[in-house]
Amino acid sequence: MNNKVYIFDSTLRDGSQAQGISFSVKDKLKITKKLDELGVSYIEAGNPGSNPKDAEFFEKVKDLELKNSKLCAFGSTRKANIKVEEDNNLQALLDSGVDVFCIFGKTWDFHVTEIIKTTLEENLAMIKESIQYLKAFNKEVIFDAEHFFDGFKNNSDYALKVLSTAKEAGADWIVLCDTNGGVLPSSIKPTVDFLVSIGFKNLGIHCHNDSGTAVANSLIAVEAGVRQVQGTFTGLGERCGNANLSTIIPNLMLKMNFEVIPLENLDKLVSDYRYICEVSNIIPNDREAYVGSCAFAHKGGMHVDAVQKNPISFEHVSPLKVGNERTVLMSEVAGRSTLMSMINKVDPGVTKDSEATGRIMKRLKELEHMGYQFEGAEGSFELLVIKELGLFKPSFELIEYRVMIDEPSRTDRSSTVTMKIKVNGVLEVTAADGNGPVNALDKALRKALSVFYPSISSMYLTDYKVRVIGGDKASSAKVRVLIESTDGNTTWTTVGVSYDIVEASWKALVDSVEYRLLEDEKVNINK
């Protein structure tokens, strides 16, 4: 059996059936282009018979000139008791202008008699005639055997008849669908083994993740002889989603030695994952296998220590292979070696046994006890190290600020801040308003500082997170604020903790500008 597995991406069809997803034609074109560059075999781009937006897409996509992928339109077999020539759905497929069609047909007898309410014989005729009709136009036809596994369990004779009918009618691929996502891995292998043993070739698999096993089911099917894997690149799809191709592709290539996409594209997986999430308007899953930002993030002290000795100790593959990177998180469970790698970024001369290291450790523990957490707040942590090494000179001195919040407000920015700061003995008095005290403080601080440090005006906040630490004291509970900032080139994160959300935010804001000025000018470190 050959070694090539064909990837069939349905982000634009099954993915669009996920809650909260709505692709514009432009979004679809972007994703098509990206998947083609990555090198998947098939891109299922829509259902022209049921969605008018899809017809527009198929018109516009002709300009893209795809290099690696075949475009595929999705539809179903003809309706019961009409002629193929008169079926709107089949006509819409032909009108789409692509050369590959994926049509689904009912494989579970219960669905034939109870849902579409026709006879078992008519359903077979629908499958046979639809495939023959499309093949007569010299098209590639992929037959999705909908609910195959449920059908095979409940009436295996009929399910097999469906597959044979599709095969004899000339389908190029027969895809075994676990449409409801209920099948567990142990059912997959014996079923595929059996189909292969009775002569089925060019089989595909289409899994949903309702049992949390869509990836595993797909891999097991490939081991048993399936050569097309349907899924969606980010795992999006109806209900719990489809089999996640960003997991399946590296598993097949790095662990099972199949040819899937061009090897030189494998390290684009992470950036493509983020890109497709972005276009789909979903938040990337940090904990996603291979492509998540935490996929190679080490936190447990022993893990961090071992990974620095030899990465294979706690990494199943090298992050570089999929375009990801190793990160080491700061935390109370992290050990001294994590700390050292951070300290040595500031001063390579400090060792494990330096007195400074002990001092930093002590300060870190004090701050963590107060509710600080430096994991994901490396900006503040670097400042802490610089301070404990005696290398810090503040960029400004706060004389005072006052925040006033008025309800009702005369404008849509109910918070007003007055602020006085001093830089090198020069006083700057300023004011700003904002929709909320933090927004107003942020604006006032950057306004005042940019008088002295023009570069500060190029920075802005990109993320703001609040975590209440121990909610039992309710509105006077401690809060931890995380702020992410950027200057367009780099990104840094800082943290502040206080019983007062405004004060916690202020601390994180101050760290953010101090970190920026440090990186920018390197004038504060007297080395």
Add this chain to the structure above:
Amino acid sequence: MNNKVYIFDSTLRDGSQAQGISFSVKDKLKITKKLDELGVSYIEAGNPGSNPKDAEFFEKVKDLELKNSKLCAFGSTRKANIKVEEDNNLQALLDSGVDVFCIFGKTWDFHVTEIIKTTLEENLAMIKESIQYLKAFNKEVIFDAEHFFDGFKNNSDYALKVLSTAKEAGADWIVLCDTNGGVLPSSIKPTVDFLVSIGFKNLGIHCHNDSGTAVANSLIAVEAGVRQVQGTFTGLGERCGNANLSTIIPNLMLKMNFEVIPLENLDKLVSDYRYICEVSNIIPNDREAYVGSCAFAHKGGMHVDAVQKNPISFEHVSPLKVGNERTVLMSEVAGRSTLMSMINKVDPGVTKDSEATGRIMKRLKELEHMGYQFEGAEGSFELLVIKELGLFKPSFELIEYRVMIDEPSRTDRSSTVTMKIKVNGVLEVTAADGNGPVNALDKALRKALSVFYPSISSMYLTDYKVRVIGGDKASSAKVRVLIESTDGNTTWTTVGVSYDIVEASWKALVDSVEYRLLEDEKVNINK
């Protein structure tokens, strides 16, 4: 072989090694209580040898009086070349006061020689002596064979020696760990089959999700004879996370007919999942198998139609079995029955077809679009229903408030609020200070109201949570504030959303006192 599978939840240990997770002692106690009520067999609650906060937890947890679960402390075998009696880690386990210990030992020869840098013989001695030492105190000892699958692949003789050593030393369980998460499902069955064939009993499995197959690997191991499954309830854990128990439990019970947790608790899965996410301060995964809010959400037109004819057409199990519900997206019939039960709490006379029901639906959708979420904020939802039914009379009118925050502050309460409210035409002017604007507003509002409604002085806030909704606008991003209040007898939760955290908090505060006065006096409903 018996039919009971023992669930070992490591949310509080391996889960705490996930990026962004930091549990307070109070959080840990809450999660312990919830897991015990659900009925998992083991709760691994911390690593007393490496984390001082965990020692505090083990002291406080004694008051909980668990009904179903055994508490377990995590540690490792003794260090190389010291005596067990002198090993701090083993001592910390004994000091924790629990009766079950889970200790890990190196099973992969590479880790022994290259990471902990000792001899293969000494490692076996470390395992043997540590287990014997703990068993001598009559403790249950679970041995985590770290990196078992990698070790078995690279040096199966040594990996087997490790298991035999642990078994002969008296370990009650031997757990096969895929520590790096790199193992694919097809490696699991032959390996476990082999171990069972040479006489190993009481085996466990511990999988990580780096290949996206942790759930499948765990299920396959159980089929092959493993009887303990380690994981975390929400799937949180080092890197990509641990095997997700909220998926594994229903798979084992509903599809594989194992005894796992008490059957009558299975329909608490969804609410427990949300609760543990909330305490962990992670956003629940809408697309999670079984427990996600989309797990039974139907969008494709054909799916919606078929599910209404017969749910099994597109649902692998009934959502009710796990405490979830079917939702139909983009359709006015979505969730109407859920909604009706809430509406009928306020007015039993309203029906599905009442004009009021449509109005409430519409308002609910508007508010959800604005970022509101009423799940877990039933107080605000009940007020919404009362308002839309025209039954609401506000208890007070806000004339104005002003918050002033001074930095530096002359006291430890830097926020001062002045407030004017009117009740039945009578003006009350008051002021309060607090450590933070929300604390000050809360105090001022209750101070002013208690002049008119003495009962208000018995209520206080018990929890305050902030979630930033879509962080891209940073310090002016929208926030959702959830407030939990109590009067000592009952507890209620309210919600507010705004670009301004102070305003969002104010909205939730107002709902909280309105709800209290409504419940207390029932004077506001003109029935």
